[in-house]
Amino acid sequence: MTNPPAPAPVPATTPAPSPAPASPLLSAEGLRVSFPGRHGAARARAVDGVDLDIRRGEIVALVGESGCGKTTLARSLLGLVPPTGGRVTFDGAPLDYSSRALKAYRKRVQLVLQDPSGSLNPRHTVYDAVAEGLRIHGYGGDERAAVAEALSLAGLRPPERFFLRYPHELSGGQRQRVVIAGALVLRPELIVADEPVASLDASVRGEILALLLRLRAELGLSALVVTHDLGLAWNIADRVAVMYLGRIVETGEVAEVLTSPRHPYTQALLSVLPEAPGAPVVLTGEPPDPSRIPSGCRFHARCQILAGGEAERAGVADACRGQDLPVLGGGGGAQVACHWAATGATTPAGT
Template identity: 85%
Template sequence: MTTAEASTAPAAPLLLARDLRLTFPGRRGAPPARAVDGVDLALAPGEILALVGESGCGKTTLARTLLGLARPTSGEVAFGGAALDYRSRALKAYRKRVQLVLQDPSGSLNPRHTVYDAVAEGLRIHGFDGDERAAVAEALSRAGLRPPERFFLRYPHELSGGQRQRVVIAGALVLGPELIVADEPVASLDASVRGEILALLLQLRDELGLSALVVTHDLGLAWNIADRVAVMYLGRIVESGPVEDVLTSPRHPYTQALLSVLPEAAGAPVVLTGEPPDPSRIPSGCRFHARCQVLASGRAEAAGVADRCRTEALPVLPAGSDTAQVACHWATATEQP
């Protein structure tokens, strides 16, 4: 490869999942639950990827598996080009480079710890031998709590919800991670504060080159913050690609349904019947077909794919594509020239 070609080649993924699967044993003789059931996912350096789906679709379980908090039944997680090592010392080093930001700051902050101690906890766990006070101050400042010394001796109950979430983010930043995994990072915040936290995540990406995997049920949030989006249903990614492609021209009926309920959406919302199927009883064919508005309306029948929707399984979508990908018999059939 020439120097010019190297400069234009896409960056190697920072985080990569290959055919990732996580199965939980069934209770009292029930079939095993396939919570993550074949996922390929790639996250580039400096990229924000939104992982979107209903509650129960497997997105939080997938995030925990990517963090090394759950060991996959099969498949592989790689970070920085190296397969994840599940020995305790290696996992400790990995979690210094990959930090978790939880949904509820009130639940993730010890009410008896000051802000200073909450942020310094990670440094102490990892045996930091530098200037602890300076590191805590810098992390709080990066998270928008300035002057940081003003917050050192305050307790969580003395802070607003937005300030508590900034403390949680500072606790992740203090270790200098390359990636943060944010699980519903603004779901518990007032609407007036949500924009501030999302703007902070974008600022951290721009200033620090920080990558982020943002787990959310909110496609509106994905539109505001993400470079790419992956839509998850019943343990699988069913549509993925650049956020502009997926959210302005959704191809999967599930993505279309999720977008239809946004306040700014045109037309009537699509009401999905029932709950997502039990992951221990994944249906044959397309796993969305029992709730699919396209199949119910007869459009899949008109396209000649209704039987395939009910009986023919779809392959795992490839990871890291620069173009939008969809796992849907109807979308594939209707888009053919």
């Protein structure tokens, strides 16, 4: 009896290559925005070297104290403030600042402002407020149907019930939904939301955040959410970029940055949240004048790590005071601009 033939050797399989990361929808590269100083003073460097990418369907939170440059950065990404250095690209093409090109660009990228009461003309009905963008851009379709669809997407249903109302007849949450509908009516690919829930009651904030997440899921919408609230970033964002004095000082996936912050500034911002362990970190003084950015790490004058001696023990105190840090890349990997964090330390001794 003959033995059965040996099975043919199974050829080794080559693992499928990892898909290349998607190119960003919106990208800032080495972006700088400065403004003339008063009475011959040095120019104020509001945005002083920023790389930032936003991919399709991604929500990025840009966080930091008031005055750190985040709103100027957002306005520059929208084409409202031309950069003094670097560039903005959208869908692979550099942003063109001619009037005609910007009009086409703003059909694809829309702004949602912080204060819905200030964003809406009190003399205009809800219908006119939402239809305004269609009229500016010469929409040739059924205007009434487009307005109704936008209001429905924003959670105002049935939409016809709101057509003839005025802003003063609406609640704060309803007004913010009208503002969002006005942005959605043009079917943008990306929205820039500047403190979208800061003026709303706590009970309404969750509804607006849930709405933004639903719009991302249903429409594939990308978003840059500008906020000082790290709790909001945790609830809505895929990635977070922490900004201080014109630069991004820490960035990465939101869960990674907010559960294991490496930059002392991020640690201080997180320490004041109600659920944060330990005592809050109270930063001394105000952020420096953007026309007189300090040498070295721009946070060093307020840094609790340097003040507490941790940077000295790690051997980086002189670098903190005198050695500038590079601009962080705009992609999705975890990055931090901090001499102390670069030593591998992320938590001060004794905490």
